[in-house]
Amino acid sequence: MGFIQDIRPVFNKTKIKLRDKIHEANDIYTFIFDKSDALNWKAGQHGVFNITHRKVANPTRPFSIASAPFENKIQLSMQISESPSEFKQAMLELEPGMEMDMRGPIGPMYVDTPQQPILFIAAGLGITPFRAILKDLANRNTYEAVYHLFYINHSEVFLYADELDELSSKHPSIRVQYYQDRNILYKDISNYATYQGNQGYYYVAGSQAMVGSISDLLRSNNIKKGHIKKDIFRGYKS
Ligand SMILES: Cc1cc2nc3c(=O)[nH]c(=O)nc-3n(C[C@H](O)[C@H](O)[C@H](O)COP(=O)(O)OP(=O)(O)OC[C@H]3O[C@@H](n4cnc5c(N)ncnc54)[C@H](O)[C@@H]3O)c2cc1C
Structure with missing residues (x-):
């Protein structure tokens, strides 16, 4: 679309x-x-x-x-x-x-390339669109690729963690990793981008600061702009 x-x-x-x-x-x-x-x-x-x-x-x-x-x-x-x-x-x-x-x-924050690997990166409440997307992919039950979710939060309470864990335990194509340390997250994003490169797509959601910084990181790892989808939660500061 x-x-x-x-x-x-x-x-x-x-x-x-x-x-x-x-x-x-x-x-x-x-x-x-x-x-x-x-x-x-x-x-x-x-x-x-x-x-x-x-x-x-x-x-x-x-x-x-x-x-x-x-x-x-x-x-x-x-x-x-x-x-x-x-x-x-x-x-x-x-x-x-x-x-x-x-x-x-x-908005354009939906999956239009389910046949290619996708890394979803959620910062705090940026998890909201990805809960919907992962539920939908699991419900379709036609896994064409592996979908990773990297989810960072500053508090220990990760919204929707129980549901996400259930999704990943039932569906091996869905892999979820939680982070509280931004440096570790950024290292893992760089490793993923180095390995998957522009074969994959990258969806990022959260505050303007986090989405901007993660998008810059992806670009510095040679990911093309067209492979990065951004959902900037304007007004959300966490
Ligand atoms: C596409 C899109 C999707 C969105 N989806 C979501 C979503 O799923 N969930 C969600 O919560 N928001 C989402 N937002 C953001 C949402 O629309 C609000 O802008 C946001 O929640 C802030 O709400 P509020 O203005 O009512 O302020 P409040 O959150 O009540 O904050 C009051 C005021 O304090 C400021 N403020 C808040 N936190 C801090 C802080 N830590 N430091 C300094 N100032 C602060 C705010 O800017 C605001 O002016 C989305 C935005 C967009 C554009």
Whole structure:
């Protein structure tokens, strides 16, 4: 798909109803909404979400959809600190049955080369699109290549770790490695890039600083721009 096709659905607005709200750990929350039959997306894409139950100064934020379409739910995970934005305060007020608006799905962060090896690199909440993508690849059950996930987090609590471990134990084509030390991560990325080179594709998601720095590292390992997909979570600082 091209840029225009990936972005055009931003004009489609859907009302979504909250099914469940989960306090995962520390300041991480997950929101699960019902999925209508009409709403579909490619695993890894994001939506643009709008608070509608009350007036909020800046009521709109983009979030990756952390669920795959076959799961029949729209799942979002986000950091909500002790003094969050008004948007996130309003998210916390949502109770099951309450609604918000979603525009999209949009964006190019989906797998279009499943037949080639892919290294997914998640920094913190950058794991959200990759949960969706790996669930989707596992559900298709047609492994054409080996997919690695390198997942770095500054805290010891890795969101979705149980599900990721289950995926990799059931599906040998999915390999997951966790990191807390950036130097070790960067060494492993360089080793992978040296070995796989431009036979593989590289998907990176997280804060602007992390995605920029990992993308520079890949480029310095001679990975072509066209082999790197970036999901920059603008506004996310961890
Ligand atoms: C394509 C895309 C996908 C995204 N997907 C996700 C996702 O899945 N999950 C997710 O959480 N976010 C995601 N984001 C980012 C999201 O849209 C918000 O911008 C982000 O969560 C910040 O939310 P907030 O502005 O409500 O601020 P809050 O998180 O409430 O923070 C309040 C203010 O403090 C600042 N701040 C926050 N942390 C720090 C820090 N450590 N140091 C200094 N200042 C800080 C923020 O910039 C903000 O101004 C995505 C963004 C894009 C573009």
